[in-house]
Amino acid sequence: MTAAGTRTDGALAGGGLLDRERIVARPGFNRWLVPPAALAIHLCIGMAYGFSVFWLPLSKSLGITASTACPDLTLASALFTTTCDWRVADLGWIYTLFFVLLGSSAAIWGGWLERAGPRKAGVVSACCWCGGIILAAIGVITHQLWMMWLGAGVIGGIGLGLGYISPVSTLIKWFPDRRGMATGMAIMGFGGGAMIGAPLANLLMNTFKTDTSVGVWQTFIVMVVIYFVFMMGGAFGYRIPPAGWRPEGWTPPAAKSTMITTKHVHLRNAHRTKQFWLIWAVLCLNVSAGIGVLGMASPMLQEIFAGSLIGLPDVGFAQLDAGQKASIATIAAGFAGLLSLFNIGGRFFWASLSDKIGRKNTYYCFFVLGIVLYALAPTFAGMGNKALFVLSFGIILSMYGGGFATIPAYLADIFGTQFVGAIHGRLLTAWATAGIVGPVVVNYIREAQIAAGVAPGPTLYTGTMYILAGMLALGLIANALIKPLSDKWFMSDDEVAALQAKSAAVNAGPTGSFGIGTGGLDAKAMLAWAVVGIPLLWGVWVTLRATFALFG
Secondary structure (H helix, E strand, O other): OOOOOEOOOOEEOOOOOOOHHHHEEOOOOOHHHHHHHHHHHHHHHHHHHHHHHHHHHHOOOOOOOOOOOOOOOOHHHHOOOOOOOOOHHHHHHHHHHHHHHHHHHHHHHHHHHHHHOHHHHHHHHHHHHHHHHHHHHHHHHHOOHHHHHHHHHHHHHHHHHHHHHOOHHHHHHHOOOOHHHHHHHHHHHHHHHHHHHHHHHHHHHHHHOOOOOOOHHHHHHHHHHHHHHHHHHHHHHOOEOOOOEOOOOOOOOOOOOOOOOOOOEOHHHHOOOHHHHHHHHHHHHHHHHHHHHHHHHHHHHHHHHHHHHHOOOOOOHHHOOHHHHHHHHHHHHHHHHHHHHHHHHHHHHHHHHHHHHOHHHHHHHHHHHHHHHHHHHHHHHHHOOHHHHHHHHHHHHHHHHHHHHHHHHHHHHHHOOOOHHHHHHHHOHHHHHHHHHHHHHHHHHHHHHHHOOOOOOHHHHHHHHHHHHHHHHHHHHHHHOOOOOOHHHEOOHHHHHHHOHHHHHHOOOOOEOOOOOOOOOOHHHHHHHHHHHHHHHHHHHHHHHHHHHHHO
C-alpha cells in the first residue's frame, strides 16, 4: 500500500496510537465491526438517561433509612452542606447538566473530532465520563454536592458529548448505502444504556448497601470499571475508510434525490445557512415535546389513572393511601421502562425507514403523527383507556428516539459527509436547549394548573398535551421549509481533495472497495456484536419482565 506499511488488525501502521492516520482500514477489514464499537461506547454513556435511579438513595445518604432533612436548606447551601441530606431536586440538576454539557461540548469540539478521528475522541470520552463518575463517587463519600455536579454533570457531560458524536461521520462514511440504518444502530445504544445501567445499578446498590451506607459510591466505582473497559474497547475498535472507498459492488444511484447532495459544505459555513437553523428547530421542537414527557412519565401516569391502576377506578390520586401510592408508583416505573423500549426501537426503526422514504418525509411522519397523538391523549385519558394512552406515548417516544437517529443522515444529505460529525455536534445545541425547554414547559404548566385548583387527574395534563402538539406543529412548518442548498455553499473539488490529503496519501488510486469493508456478519463480526448484544438483550429482558408483571 505505502511505505507506512500495514498491520494485522486491519489498520495502517505509522502515526501515534490514537492518531487518525493509525486507524485507516486496510484490505480485509470488515465494516460490520464498526457499529458494535460505536454501540460499546453509546451503551455506556446512555446511562445518563438512567441516573435518576440514584436520586432517592442519595437523598438518604446520611440518614440511610430516612432523609436527614433541613427545612432552611437552599440550593446554594445544598452544594456544600455535610450535615443535611440532599433533596431530589438538588440532585436532578445533574441530569440537566448532562444534556446541556452534551450539546455544548459536541458543538465546541466537533471540529476537533473531525481532525483527530474517532479513536482519540472515544478515548477522551471514556476518560471524561468515567473520571467524572469517580469524582462524583468522591463527592458521595465526602458528601459534597458541588463535587458531584462538577464530576458527573460537567466532566461527565463533556464525555457524553464527545462519545455521542464520535461514531457519526465514521458510520456514515462506512455505510453510504445505508446512512440512516448505520447511525440508527449506534444511536440506538444511547437510548438503551439506561435499560442496562439502571437495573445493574439497582442490583449493585442492593449488594453494597449496609447499615452505614446506601451503596451508591461503591456502585459508581464498579460501573466505572465496566464502562471504561467497554468504552476503550469501542474506541480502539474504530476504523475509518480510506479516501475514495465505497462498498463492494455499490455505486451511487444515478437518479439521486434532490434532497441528497454529493458535494460537501465546510464546517465554517454550515451555520451560516438557513437550512442549518431550520434543522436545528426541527430537532429542538421534536426533542422538547418528547423529553418533557419522558421526564414526567411516572407521575403523569399515576395522577391521570390513579386508583384504576390497582383496580380502584373510582378512587382519585388524592384519595389513595401511602401503600396504594407505592403500588401505583411501581406500576408507573414499568410504564417508564416500556417507554425506554419504544425509545430504543424507534431509533433503529425510523432511521432505517428514512433510507427508504427520505429524511424529510420521516420527519413529516414524526410531526403529523405526534400532533394527532398528543391531541388525542386527553381523550384517551378521559376515557380511562390505559392501553391506548400507553400505546400513544410509546409511539411518541419511538419518534423522539427516531429523531436523534435520523438527524445525522439528514445533515449528511444536506451538507455532505466531509464535516457531518462536526456539524452534528453544533446541531446538538438544539438538544441542550430542548433539555431545558421541554421539562420546564411540562413541569411549570403542571404547577400552574395545580395552583389554579386543578386536582390530579386527566385534566391536569390536558393543556400540556395541546401545547406540545402546538410545538410539533411549528416543527412541521420548519421541516417543510428545508430545501436543498444552493451551489455557492459547497466546497470545490480541490478544497475537498486538500482536506482528504492525508487519507489519500495512504491509499491513492481509483475509487472502489479496495478489498476493504467486505465480509458481512462473519465470525469475528458476530463475536463483536455478541459483546454488546448480550448486555442489551439482558436489559430488554429485565424491562419486559417488569412490564409483563405490571401490565399483563
